[in-house]
Amino acid sequence: MSHQLPYVVIVGGGFGGLAAAKALRKTAANVILIDRTNHHLFQPLLYQVATSVLTPSQIATPIRSILRNQKNTTVIMGEVTGVDKEQRYVTVSDADQQDVPVAYDYLILATGASHSYFGHNEFAAYAPGLKTLADAEAARNKILQAFELAEAEEDPTRHRDLLTFVLVGAGPTGVEMAAALAVFVRNTLKSDFRRIDPASARIVLVDMAPRVLGPFSESLSKAATKRLEKLGVEVRLGHGVDLIDAEGVVIAGERIASKTVIWTAGVAPSPAGKWLNAETDRAGRVRVQKDLTLPGHSEIFVVGDTAAFDQNGKPLPGVAQVAIQQGSYAGELIHNRIVGNPPPPAFSYFDKGSLAVVGKGFAVLQSGKVQVSGFGAWLTWAAVHLQFLATSSLRLSVFLQWVWTYMTEQRGDRLIVSQHDPQVMKPALDATLKATVAGR
Numbered sequence: 001m002s003h004q005l006p007y008v009v010i011v012g013g014g015f016g017g018l019a020a021a022k023a024l025r026k027t028a029a030n031v032i033l034i035d036r037t038n039h040h041l042f043q044p045l046l047y048q049v050a051t052s053v054l055t056p057s058q059i060a061t062p063i064r065s066i067l068r069n070q071k072n073t074t075v076i077m078g079e080v081t082g083v084d085k086e087q088r089y090v091t092v093s094d095a096d097q098q099d100v101p102v103a104y105d106y107l108i109l110a111t112g113a114s115h116s117y118f119g120h121n122e123f124a125a126y127a128p129g130l131k132t133l134a135d136a137e138a139a140r141n142k143i144l145q146a147f148e149l150a151e152a153e154e155d156p157t158r159h160r161d162l163l164t165f166v167l168v169g170a171g172p173t174g175v176e177m178a179a180a181l182a183v184f185v186r187n188t189l190k191s192d193f194r195r196i197d198p199a200s201a202r203i204v205l206v207d208m209a210p211r212v213l214g215p216f217s218e219s220l221s222k223a224a225t226k227r228l229e230k231l232g233v234e235v236r237l238g239h240g241v242d243l244i245d246a247e248g249v250v251i252a253g254e255r256i257a258s259k260t261v262i263w264t265a266g267v268a269p270s271p272a273g274k275w276l277n278a279e280t281d282r283a284g285r286v287r288v289q290k291d292l293t294l295p296g297h298s299e300i301f302v303v304g305d306t307a308a309f310d311q312n313g314k315p316l317p318g319v320a321q322v323a324i325q326q327g328s329y330a331g332e333l334i335h336n337r338i339v340g341n342p343p344p345p346a347f348s349y350f351d352k353g354s355l356a357v358v359g360k361g362f363a364v365l366q367s368g369k370v371q372v373s374g375f376g377a378w379l380t381w382a383a384v385h386l387q388f389l390a391t392s393s394l395r396l397s398v399f400l401q402w403v404w405t406y407m408t409e410q411r412g413d414r415l416i417v418s419q420h421d422p423q424v425m426k427p428a429l430d431a432t433l434k435a436t437v438a439g440r
């Protein structure tokens, strides 16, 4: 690391941060990328880990391995806790050290978003979200464990809550997850149990919006709903959840008993707005200028889910393409400044379209005036997602897994991996043992 060169600090190794780092690969600068995890995560496929299609390592890659050939870049695993705009440093904490200052000449904040429970943070204990690899593994454990507990349970009336899965939020994540779960229980698990019928599982998708897949057109939303219903998903729209507790959910006064509730609704931006003491939009995202800088601070950039940027009078959506294009833009602008080139024109998002998959062999695609649903859209979905995975080894491994799953209905990772807690299985096993002893 040369002390003569400018320091570019990037916070976040997600889509935005990684794109920024790559845009700076030939820049004469010390680039420091800081992330609280050691991996770049492909969030669009998180639901496939939660539903056992893929393993965690198929959708995430160590950031330092992605950037190993980029000699001007140092990767630090640590949690950024604040920014001093005047002295130009960020504070970073890890397991060993607290609030260590890391100085910058240019700063790119790409810290993404987290769950929002719309003011009901008490729901979090019963309805975990799907944002990190740990979340996806926890959801997978919970889903698989529900079937194990139901199989070991003597009292069939208890099966309904164990085999009822509620997904709160019918945006792309909720729809994709509900459909994948339906295919999983009806196809993959169908021969694996003796005392329960996994196909009898109830999957409920809830949203207060009047239709699923809000960002898509009405006709694609209808096509997706039809498909979900064909897969056996119960779609409950027009009313949100009033309550979530250990026994399940209450929707419009009706209690649905469920041991597995997953939150696939709102997102809240990271605390970057607070660190910067900056103006934010209603959702808390930092308002940036046309070149993605903070007003009054041409050296600070905010990109991706944590930035608010209006184009044609509308805020850009929190999607991977926006983050990638903004990250690349910020990297390119900093490069131009360092080498003395004129800045690129104001940032403009190029929308390549949106895709959502609804179970095996079916997706919806919307790109400009093009609106397609069905198998062709699903092939496009598969090709696009493979293309955007971080490394060629992941592309190959995910492609092979998808072909295998498509042909055999078998999934990649059905292991329940959690701390052994004998109490969890005890009541069910006691009953099973009693029955065995009584039957002897």
Ligand SMILES: Cc1cc2nc3c(=O)[nH]c(=O)nc-3n(C[C@H](O)[C@H](O)[C@H](O)COP(=O)(O)OP(=O)(O)OC[C@H]3O[C@@H](n4cnc5c(N)ncnc54)[C@H](O)[C@@H]3O)c2cc1C
Pocket: 011, 012, 013, 014, 015, 016, 017, 034, 035, 036, 037, 039, 040, 041, 042, 043, 044, 045, 046, 047, 078, 079, 080, 081, 110, 111, 112, 113, 130, 131, 172, 173, 270, 303, 304, 305, 306, 318, 319, 320, 321, 323, 355
């Ligand atoms: C389940 C799910 C499904 C999705 N599906 C799609 C889809 O199909 N298509 C699509 O286009 N988009 C999808 N999205 C949205 C897309 O993933 C985001 O828009 C995109 O990840 C935003 O990129 P980003 O760089 O802003 O943030 P992220 O990719 O979230 O990266 C943020 C990074 O910052 C790090 N970080 C956060 N805070 C700190 C801190 N204090 N200190 C250090 N590091 C920090 C995080 O660890 C993370 O690595 C989905 C999102 C989710 C959660």
